[in-house]
Amino acid sequence: MNTDKTQNSNASMHELRKLLFEKESARIDKLESILLNQGLHAQEVAKVLAEAVELRNRSDEELSIALAPTIEKSIQASIARDPQALSNALFPVMGPTIRKSIASTLAAMLQSLNQTLEHSFSKQGFLWRIEAVKTGKSFAEVVLLNTLIYRVEQVFLIHRETGVLLHHLSSDPTHTEDADVVSSMLTAVQDFIRDSFAGSTDQNIETLSMGDVQVLIEQGPDVVLAVVCRGNSPRTLHETMQVAIEDIQQNFVDELTAFDGDTEAFIATDEKLSPLLIADYKNKTEEKKSPLKAILFVALMFAIIFSWWAWHQIEISQTNTQWQSYLERLKAEPGIIVTGISDNDDVETITGLRDPLSQDPKALLAEYQLQNKNIHFEFEPYHALQPALILKRVSRLIQPPKSVELLLEDQTLLIRGVASEVWLTQAEQAALYVAGVESIDSTGLSILSSSFEQKQTHFPIKMDALPVKPKKNIIRKEEPKKKVVVTDAVILQRAISLLKPPTTVQMVYAKGILYVSGKASASWIDFAKHNFSKVEGIDSFYTSNLTNQGTKP
Amino acid sequence: MIQKKICILGAAGVGKTSLTAQFVFSKFSEKYLSSMGVKIDRKTVDVDGKQVNLMLWDIHGEEKYKKIPTSYLRGASGIMMVIDGTRPATLEMAQEILQRVETELGTIPHIYLLNKSDLTDAWSINDDDMQMLKNTGNPVFLTSAKTGDNVEASFLHLATALVTA
Structure with missing residues (x-):
């Protein structure tokens, strides 16, 4: 019973709730579906995101700080994915920046070059060079000492209370690594000197000096400005520094008051401090004239170098031509076969075969003006069969008398002229031992009678030393022709x-008579009269036209 | 870049210079300590992703007739007070130095380094002294310049405290 009653009551309540809150219930369901739908969230946020970012940026920098890591990661991811996209986007910015930087560096280099050239080649420069040698200093150092009035090399902007370096500038951008330590030490040195000698915090150190280097110090309420200066700085530099301090104190009052060690804000002092990096040189008017002299000198140097180079090239070309001609000649030379030419460490090596009786390759070098060329010959000996x-x-073997002529035709040795029987016999035997001589033809040779054989040169071949006579052809005249x-x-x-x-005597022979005319000494006439009969075929000696010119032969 | 001036103080011979040498590579030689009474080094540390330049002023040890010049302490963001764990007298001297600094320059954040912790046999600082130091509310580190124990940790602790303060 009770259960039935409860069920009826719940149903009634449900009915009642439905009647009273049906519209509200539907709205709640709709709102719930919006809240649970992530896609609808994004749409709603997108509608107000730009306004929200702008509003937050106006109030503080928290959003920038919060977004920084995300943006950094996004850039890294973008570069990792496609470097070209970011490169293209940055190109319009990077191009001019890089050009400006390069132009600035080149300008500095040109200025330095002009100055060096001016001082290097002037009369004054020559004297300074002598001074550099005498004193053992570098030339650049001597030039600097003689031309520099002063130059500010470094500028330190220091927080007065802590000694912390707020900003630093240097004429040499690579010389900045320990500036913060130097800044602190500079502060300590001031404290040390003040504690040791002055005794009052109102008194300040204005200059520290060592050799030609000075540290000029100017104090402001919150900052200390120190410049490192080489040479004799003008008093006006202190005033310039004071103006810079006042400017910085005025423009950075908030940053200095709230300073907690963060030096980022003081990078902006760069434009106020960079005018302090100045230098003053002597002879400024002369410097303006210097580029012309320098340019002329450089042009002259270029002309000399070019002339030398051109002459050297011509010389190389000539040598090459002569070398080629020499090689052609060598290749055409009988008894020389060139098999290789190599060039190693300026040494030309010619290899090949060479008959010992051929032309000496070294002797040919002078003909082509190559005596000074470093040439190494590696020839293996061989017997050439060229005629x-x-x-x-x-000829070397049989050594023919002057009255004999030798010729070679189709491997046949032709012997012409007049010779003795003995010589011919030995020559025929010996000549056949020479490679390339297959037969001998002495039909053109006249044999002297036996009385003349004794006057022939002694034949030098030791016939006993020769090997067995080779079987080759020997063609001789018939015996009667002997x-x-x-x-x-x-x-x-x-x-x-x-x-x-x-030479003053003329001789003519005809029909057994020797006619002698001209002038001769008595002794020669006597000698001729006693000896003419030794020549076969001369029966008488006719001297009617011969004049005796004295005893001198 | 954030830069902080840190002074390293203590009695003579407590190991200040050795502790600094463990932590940095020095540009200036120790002759500055004997001549000027101070040697300055730099160490860059990373605190929560930020680069912090610690300018470490190693100031000569306090002796009876050679007081630490307070001008060197002006502008310091923090002090590392070094005590020799084998010499209780250096603890008293540390307290004297801090008192004088406070009188002349006001309160400067500081930490205590009980150095020479490797010399366990000769250790003379008792628990009461340790507790007394801890009760000041300033961190206390047991360090050894010889072994390097806790040296980097103590410097980093001070740097973090100064940056996040």
């Missing part, structure tokens, strides 16, 4: 050879 060399070899008819010319020649007349 000229075969004849040479035969008795030869001696011509008038031969008889005259023999007479001249025997009597050796002076």
